[in-house]
Amino acid sequence: xxxxxxxxxxxxxxxxxxxxxxxxxxxxxxxxxxxxxxxxxxxxxxxxxxxxxxxxxxxxxxxxxxxxxxxxxxxxxxxxxxxxxxxxxxxxxxxxxxxxxxxxxxxxxxxxxxxxxxxxxxxxxxxxxx
Amino acid sequence: xxxxxxxxxxxxxxxxxxxxxxxxxxxxxxxxxxxxxxxxxxxxxxxxxxxxxxxxxxxxxxxxxxxxxxxxxxxxxxxxxxxxxxxxxxxxxxxxxxxxxxxxxxxxxxxxxxxxxxxxxxxxxxxxxxxxxxxxxxxxxxxxxxxxxxxxxxxxxxxxxxxxxxxxxxxxxxxxxxxxxxxxxxxxxxxxxxxxxxxxxxxxxxxxxxxxxxxxxxxxxxxxxxxxxxxxxxxxxxxxxxxxxxxxxxxxxxxxxxxxxxxxxxxxxxxxxxxxxxxxxxxxxxxxxxxxxxxxxxxxxxxxxxxxxxxxxxxxxxxxxxxxxxxxxxxxxxxxxxxxxxxxxxxxxxxxxxxxxxxxxxxxxxxxxxxxxxxxxxxxxxxxxxxxxxxxxxxx
Numbered sequence: 001x002x003x004x005x006x007x008x009x010x011x012x013x014x015x016x017x018x019x020x021x022x023x024x025x026x027x028x029x030x031x032x033x034x035x036x037x038x039x040x041x042x043x044x045x046x047x048x049x050x051x052x053x054x055x056x057x058x059x060x061x062x063x064x065x066x067x068x069x070x071x072x073x074x075x076x077x078x079x080x081x082x083x084x085x086x087x088x089x090x091x092x093x094x095x096x097x098x099x100x101x102x103x104x105x106x107x108x109x110x111x112x113x114x115x116x117x118x119x120x121x122x123x124x125x126x127x128x129x130x
Numbered sequence: 131x132x133x134x135x136x137x138x139x140x141x142x143x144x145x146x147x148x149x150x151x152x153x154x155x156x157x158x159x160x161x162x163x164x165x166x167x168x169x170x171x172x173x174x175x176x177x178x179x180x181x182x183x184x185x186x187x188x189x190x191x192x193x194x195x196x197x198x199x200x201x202x203x204x205x206x207x208x209x210x211x212x213x214x215x216x217x218x219x220x221x222x223x224x225x226x227x228x229x230x231x232x233x234x235x236x237x238x239x240x241x242x243x244x245x246x247x248x249x250x251x252x253x254x255x256x257x258x259x260x261x262x263x264x265x266x267x268x269x270x271x272x273x274x275x276x277x278x279x280x281x282x283x284x285x286x287x288x289x290x291x292x293x294x295x296x297x298x299x300x301x302x303x304x305x306x307x308x309x310x311x312x313x314x315x316x317x318x319x320x321x322x323x324x325x326x327x328x329x330x331x332x333x334x335x336x337x338x339x340x341x342x343x344x345x346x347x348x349x350x351x352x353x354x355x356x357x358x359x360x361x362x363x364x365x366x367x368x369x370x371x372x373x374x375x376x377x378x379x380x381x382x383x384x385x386x387x388x389x390x391x392x393x394x395x396x397x398x399x400x401x402x403x404x405x406x407x408x409x410x411x412x413x414x415x416x417x418x419x420x421x422x423x424x425x426x427x428x429x430x431x432x433x434x435x436x437x438x439x440x441x442x443x444x445x446x447x448x449x450x451x452x453x454x455x456x457x458x459x460x461x462x463x464x465x466x467x468x469x470x471x472x473x474x475x476x477x478x479x480x481x482x483x484x485x486x487x488x489x490x491x492x493x494x495x496x497x498x499x500x501x502x503x504x505x506x507x508x509x510x511x512x513x514x515x516x517x518x519x520x521x522x523x524x525x526x
Contacts, residue, residue, distance in 0.1 A: 036435065036463075036478060057513070059456065060438055063435075063456075
């Protein structure tokens with residue numbers, strides 16, 4: 001196995017928030033299967049907060065752990081707070097990622113932001129300035 | 131405790147106890163340097179020469195045609211660089227198949243930087259190199275051709291004898307990387323008609339860190355290293371005496387076991403193929419269905435990724451391998467599957483089971499039992515699986 005931290009293993013083995021939200025307010029998709037990883041994030045918004053976050057991910061252990069961590073970090077946060085989560089924060093929360101996985105698998109925050117932007121666009125709102 | 135099933139024998143095999151036993155005295159009691167001119171040296175030298183004869187007999191060669199190396203990778207590097215360089219006055223064109231091990235492919239790339247030209251011969255969807263395609267790639271200045279005997283990732287056995295015939299008629303040197311094949315199928319350099327052949331001991335129950343290059347008598351080679359007379363000057367450096375003794379012992383044990391061993395492996399392989407294809411849908415067998423290593427079963431499981439499967443299988447006691455981009459250090463899709471025209475997305479789901487002496491029917495049944503839930507779990511997480519199911523619903 002690659003040198004994954006205990007936390008990466010835990011979030012891969014027991015992923016949080018896997019699935020889709022059938023009546024999602026926003027959907028964000030990043031990556032593509034050809035380069036190895038693809039993530040779809042679903043958000044449900046209540047007021048200015050993320051009431052629910054779910055994901056589906058095609059990819060390696062790191063990609064699944066990252067998605068799982070992002071969903072947990074974002075849930076319950078305001079949209080503005082969630083937009084401030086960076087891929088770097090996610091990797092840090094996971095106790096680091098192997099160097100070669102930093103870029104390809106670490107797209108979770110991007111997918112989350114896309115889902116939020118999708119919601120804002122549908123709701124006719126502007127993206128919060130971050 | 132979960133059943134532990136090792137099915138990654140293409141990565142390495144366990145060391146046989148009798149091989150270890152043969153090696154042990156050469157770490158301690160007979161520690162001499164084979165190049166020394168005293169009785170300690172004599173004992174070590176005699177052991178190295180006895181091993182050389184054993185490895186030679188294993189592939190139908192003469193002892194003086196065996197050069198011990200530090201690995202299969204070194205043997206391949208030595209063959210590509212050393213043989214090409216020795217021929218450079220004759221021509222500067224090298225032909226290798228597109229599915230060679232990186233130790234052949236990248237060695238050929240290095241020779242490009244030294245003024246050689248390299249042609250990659252394509253393979254078909256089963257990973258077969260056709261002798262006609264090799265013939266078509268030959269030029270008047272072609273001096274060296276390298277096509278592997280069997281591919282470790284998809285198991286396909288290449289028609290090396292037919293390819294060697296074409297190459298020898300042309301007057302070029304023929305090398306084959308037999309690292310994956312050794313121990314699983316009979317190898318005879320005369321029957322194959324090759325000039326050079328690479329082996330690694332750890333593929334046939336010998337130790338790691340020792341390999342060999344067969345070099346037909348009279349074939350010239352420029353050594354990779356300078357500074358010593360060992361191995362006839364072709365591979366300087368103090369011999370790894372215990373490793374070489376182990377390789378010899380492993381080579382001596384392999385032929386007697388082979389017929390029953392191959393039959394055993396093949397029956398397990400078929401059990402695995404049948405079990406997995408019956409219990410996992412949307413799965414593609416990679417490599418040639420019949421013309422393949424007896425102990426090799428490889429697949430692409432669609433809509434999910436290989437490394438994630440390896441991790442979940444490992445947690446259930448199963449060790450295997452994958453050619454997915456995420457499992458490679460360079461994060462590139464397997465060049466073997468790409469050359470076979472497997473779509474990149476499908477190649478991500480690569481899974482390779484390579485069987486060995488230590489495997490049983492119960493091991494296979496364990497894999498067939500644990501794999502489907504692993505696949506199902508990852509598919510339930512996969513947006514590609516979602517899209518596929520939705521597409522199917524809309525299509526119907």
